[in-house]
Amino acid sequence: MIPFCDPSTCPAAGCVATVCTGAGVPSNRELFERSCRAIPGGVNSSIRAFTAVGGSPYVVARAQGPYVFDVEGTRYIDLVQSYGAVILGHAHPAITAAINAAAADGTSFGAPTPREMKLAEAIGERVASCERVRLMNSGTEATSTAVRLARGVTGRDLIVTFSGNFHGATDALLVAGGSGVATLGLPGTAGIPHATVANTIVAPYNVVPQLDEHVAAVIVEPVAANMGVVAPLAGFLAGLRAECDRVGALLIFDEVITGFRVGASGAQGLFDVRPDLTCFGKVIGGGLPIGAVGGRAEIMEGLTPIGKVFHAGTLAGNPIATAAGLAVLNELTDDIYHELRRRAQQLSEVLLDACASAGLTAQFPVTGTLVGIYLGDGPLPTNFDEAKTTNEAAYAALFQAALNQGIALAPGAYEALFVGLAHDDSVIDQIAMAAHSAAVAAKRALDS
């Protein structure tokens, strides 16, 4: 275990580090290298290793509001926000209080609790399609459970997914598609047998695929937020609804990012299309591990113990995660979403301005409260093939330059920029100033 640094015993004079390796002021690199000897690649989620942008990651000691602080004491304005799991800002007092209160009552029981009931009710009250809600531990668990449920209740095997959409580390959904047309999926990573994805079809985003009676479900990110931010074209989501209805397939919205982020009733509220099942995660746990599937009662009751589709989890509906999630949802009023939309717009404008004045080709599309980044010449992408024309080298340069200026972007060219309640006007002003210097530095690095 790494002890907290005690200034009276720390061998390094004037050490201000939050954690101590016992050998003086720890550096990010030293701690990361030590992690690499204990954890494969030093990370517990692959993107954190900085493979796509180069260099070695900052190691976070703590975070507060819009800021993260690394072990060297450097402060960054955080636009990662745990990839969207944190919407009110880090260590928000209402969430910290809810977590402390729940923890004091015991952490997990293996029995029903009022806290899980309240969170399920709160989701159902805000998202009309969710007549029943089953809670679990991650977005990955939510998508895999939704797929199993859809197959179980329809008695069909085929799942249709869209190229460039991400549904977590679920074998059946980790598929690589062909270019431009609907194809049978190929394993998206080593370790997945062909047979596991033999019933997954990959279609291009923003085109309604023609289905038949073998399709159990279509699963879609209603706003794609893992290939940059790509909005659904007019008629795409409604077209999916109609095509699913025509053949009796279920429509699953993966709202793990968009749920309670783009509005109180998620992307389905924003675009007024009602899915049969919805997957949640991220925001609904207030930064603690959580996932959920919600949907029509008769479908949801296909889950055990009522129905025949098995689902279970030792820590599912965890009292601390559900307390944090409920506290978050209680803070998210219409006024807050209004404010978040304004800030997303502001962030997009200041970043665009910084890049434009530095001569760096960039666009920052906004959908609801989500801000994307696209470093390409063309019109904004509408699908994965177009999204992949972003200049990844330019992103890496901008990422490094931004980090030097104290702004933490996600270490990958296809992630969203997450603005939250803690990014107030003064923080946006700081971002604007830092972004100007960063864009100039990135441009210079690219030109040299």
Ligand SMILES: *Cc1c(COP(=O)(O)O)cnc(C)c1O
């Ligand atoms: C993050 C994400 C997931 C996976 O959620 P985890 O909690 O990381 O398992 C699934 N779908 C989408 C759209 C996501 O962004």
